[in-house]
Amino acid sequence: MAVDLDRCTGCEACVTACHAENNIPTVGDTQAARGRALHWMRVERYWEGEFPDVRLKFRPVMCQQCDAAPCEPVCPTYAAHHTDEGLNAQVYNRCIGTRYCANACPYNVRFFNFFNPSWDKPLHLQLNPDVSVREVGVMEKCTFCVQRIKAAEVQAKAEDRSLKDGELKPACAQACPATALVFGDLNDPESEVSRLSRSPRGTKLLDDQGTQPKVTYLQRQSSE
Amino acid sequence: MSPTTARQIGDDLLRPLLHTSWRFYLVVALLGGIVASGLGAWAYQVYQGFGVTGIRWPTYWGFYVTNFVFWIGISHAGTLISAILRLVNARWRRPVTRCAEVITVFALMIGAMFPIIHLGRPWLFFWLIPYPSERQIWPNFRSPLVWDFFAINTYLAGSLLFLLLPLIPDFALVRDRTTGWRRKIYGVLALGWQGTTKQWHRLESAMQIMAIAIIPVALSVHTVVSFDFSMAPVPMWHSTIFGPYFVAGAIFSGIAALIIAMAFLRRFLHLEDYLHPVHFENLGKLLLMMSLLWTYFIFAERLTVWYGNEPSEMAVFWATQRGEFAPLFWTMIVCNFVIPFPILSLRRLRTIAGTVVASFTVLVGMWLERFLIIVPSLSHKQLPYSWGVYRPRPVEIIITIATFAAMALLYVLFSKVVPIISIWELKVGGQSMPVVTPKEEREADGLWRARP
Numbered sequence A: 001m002a003v004d005l006d007r008c009t010g011c012e013a014c015v016t017a018c019h020a021e022n023n024i025p026t027v028g029d030t031q032a033a034r035g036r037a038l039h040w041m042r043v044e045r046y047w048e049g050e051f052p053d054v055r056l057k058f059r060p061v062m063c064q065q066c067d068a069a070p071c072e073p074v075c076p077t078y079a080a081h082h083t084d085e086g087l088n089a090q091v092y093n094r095c096i097g098t099r100y101c102a103n104a105c106p107y108n109v110r111f112f113n114f115f116n117p118s119w120d121k122p123l124h125l126q127l128n129p130d131v132s133v134r135e136v137g138v139m140e141k142c143t144f145c146v147q148r149i150k151a152a153e154v155q156a157k158a159e160d161r162s163l164k165d166g167e168l169k170p171a172c173a174q175a176c177p178a179t180a181l182v183f184g185d186l187n188d189p190e191s192e193v194s195r196l197s198r199s200p201r202g203t204k205l206l207d208d209q210g211t212q213p214k215v216t217y218l219q220r221q222s223s224e
Numbered sequence B: 001m002s003p004t005t006a007r008q009i010g011d012d013l014l015r016p017l018l019h020t021s022w023r024f025y026l027v028v029a030l031l032g033g034i035v036a037s038g039l040g041a042w043a044y045q046v047y048q049g050f051g052v053t054g055i056r057w058p059t060y061w062g063f064y065v066t067n068f069v070f071w072i073g074i075s076h077a078g079t080l081i082s083a084i085l086r087l088v089n090a091r092w093r094r095p096v097t098r099c100a101e102v103i104t105v106f107a108l109m110i111g112a113m114f115p116i117i118h119l120g121r122p123w124l125f126f127w128l129i130p131y132p133s134e135r136q137i138w139p140n141f142r143s144p145l146v147w148d149f150f151a152i153n154t155y156l157a158g159s160l161l162f163l164l165l166p167l168i169p170d171f172a173l174v175r176d177r178t179t180g181w182r183r184k185i186y187g188v189l190a191l192g193w194q195g196t197t198k199q200w201h202r203l204e205s206a207m208q209i210m211a212i213a214i215i216p217v218a219l220s221v222h223t224v225v226s227f228d229f230s231m232a233p234v235p236m237w238h239s240t241i242f243g244p245y246f247v248a249g250a251i252f253s254g255i256a257a258l259i260i261a262m263a264f265l266r267r268f269l270h271l272e273d274y275l276h277p278v279h280f281e282n283l284g285k286l287l288l289m290m291s292l293l294w295t296y297f298i299f300a301e302r303l304t305v306w307y308g309n310e311p312s313e314m315a316v317f318w319a320t321q322r323g324e325f326a327p328l329f330w331t332m333i334v335c336n337f338v339i340p341f342p343i344l345s346l347r348r349l350r351t352i353a354g355t356v357v358a359s360f361t362v363l364v365g366m367w368l369e370r371f372l373i374i375v376p377s378l379s380h381k382q383l384p385y386s387w388g389v390y391r392p393r394p395v396e397i398i399i400t401i402a403t404f405a406a407m408a409l410l411y412v413l414f415s416k417v418v419p420i421i422s423i424w425e426l427k428v429g430g431q432s433m434p435v436v437t438p439k440e441e442r443e444a445d446g447l448w449r450a451r452p
Helices: A013-021 A028-033 A100-104 A146-158 A171-175 A192-197 B003-018 B022-048 B063-074 B078-087 B097-117 B122-128 B144-177 B180-189 B197-230 B242-268 B277-308 B311-321 B326-338 B340-345 B352-379 B394-417 B423-429 B438-450
Strands: A002-004 A042-048 A055-061 A080-082 A088-090 A110-112 A139-141 A216-218
Touching: A002 A192, A013 A042, A013 A171, A088 A139, A100 A110, A192 A216, B003 B144, B003 B394, B003 B423, B022 B394, B063 B097, B063 B197, B063 B242, B063 B352, B063 B394, B078 B097, B078 B144, B078 B197, B078 B242, B097 B122, B097 B144, B097 B242, B097 B394, B122 B144, B144 B180, B144 B197, B144 B423, B197 B242, B197 B352, B242 B277, B242 B352, B277 B311, B277 B326, B277 B340, B277 B352, B311 B326, B311 B352, B326 B340, B326 B352, B340 B352
Parallel strands: A002 A216
Antiparallel strands: A042 A055, A080 A088, A110 A139
């Protein structure tokens, strides 16, 4: 995935779309104030300068799907593991909730279910049947909407063809009105996301940690 | 040694087993009540969900892991110290070793509970065990938590053996001195001990082997516990000093726990003739040495981080040095160095009362040290946007208090059914006072060879 920080307006449509797509529970204001909210996708806000000459910068942060992910080796039960396609999968049924993966993750994009999930009405009526609901005590995180990837792969296979670039989008990229989020196959050098990832503006978040993230951030060039 | 004194030792040390006062029941009821409330708190947490604790994003480890590291640290009191004292044949060790070994076993049991209490889904803890499953799924052997599982179980098995081996002749003594159901139970526990030369010889070699084997195991256990932290790329966790630093801290807090336990035993079981001021003085010297070593380690850790000036580490550094965790940090320094150092270095203050005061402050300081390793780092990771806070909630506090009560309860119950000071070792030692002159040492050696 590539994230164009010049295009991000900080509208948080991606956050909402992610909650809706992935059956992420709403915890209510009391628990959210206690740090129990689960946001697989978050938009970080950074203020620069002194009032009144302040500038606001946004950075959407989701699981960076690292190639050398620190969360994976520390999991005692293989709940966090690397798939053949290069995703960091989280096997909810295998997770026993040591929360060690969340400590090891330098991006803090892993979330713990402090209670059994619940949704404010009428959100409970719109659960996505393609995504399992997580029990109390397990970790969860951004999957790059693996259910959409798998569905598109099955469809392509049925039609005896390979996946086309831009054929599928995770919920966040689909919802982004500014097309700041671009998703695609990094193994395909011709894909849009590969092209953007090679951009001279491209940087990785906390690159010095050696995690080899698969998300590329295109730095801001505009001054506003 | 005259037969009367041998008889006297047996009478004195078996008294707690045979006579029970109402105070015992009162203490057991009180401690049992606290332990029960801790179990209730845990049941509440399991039933309601982990949200009843103060754990929150991004500080996912808090009191429970602090307690885990603290109690595993306390467990280094025993087996390690008693093994070293046995190997160097320190004569003053005889009344001390068993008190210490018991601490090890119980502290390990309590410490090993915490990784389970701390699990999101504790009912699935057995997935850490490498058992053959029909799905052919094994634990992830790359995970330091799995290393922990093996290290702690090895240490627990080793220290149980180390505790039980020298108990055999004492069980036989209780068997021979009692009648009825006590005789039957202790007869089973004594494993058919007759006191023959062959049996003594085997016991001696077995203890020697265990004493040597347990030392590397003890050192490795707390090193592996430190790996839980130092393996993760978290600011101020990712450090090579953590292995020896944790081991030093563990022995430090372990000696403090031993001194406190001995002081209580001396007072409440009337063992003034066996636990002398000199025992406290000697352990106080060890405590002083560990205090200096610990202070050196924390100085080395802080200095290298400060000099390296790496931004994410400096965030944690300043949060502990002068930020929100500074009150706790400086309390820790006062408790682990400023108070114990003068008490333990001045002979006039290195009395029973003095060493007990120093030990209490060391326990407080070492608990804070474990907390200050875990929480400031997790709440100040690399991305400032995701910095957080942690405040414990009642469930965690109750469970923490309950573990201290559990330790005391197990200790009280144990000293009720087992002679808490090794009777036969005192007898072969000839006297409970430390042997000072070479002539006395030779005499004592002769007694050892003569068997009791």
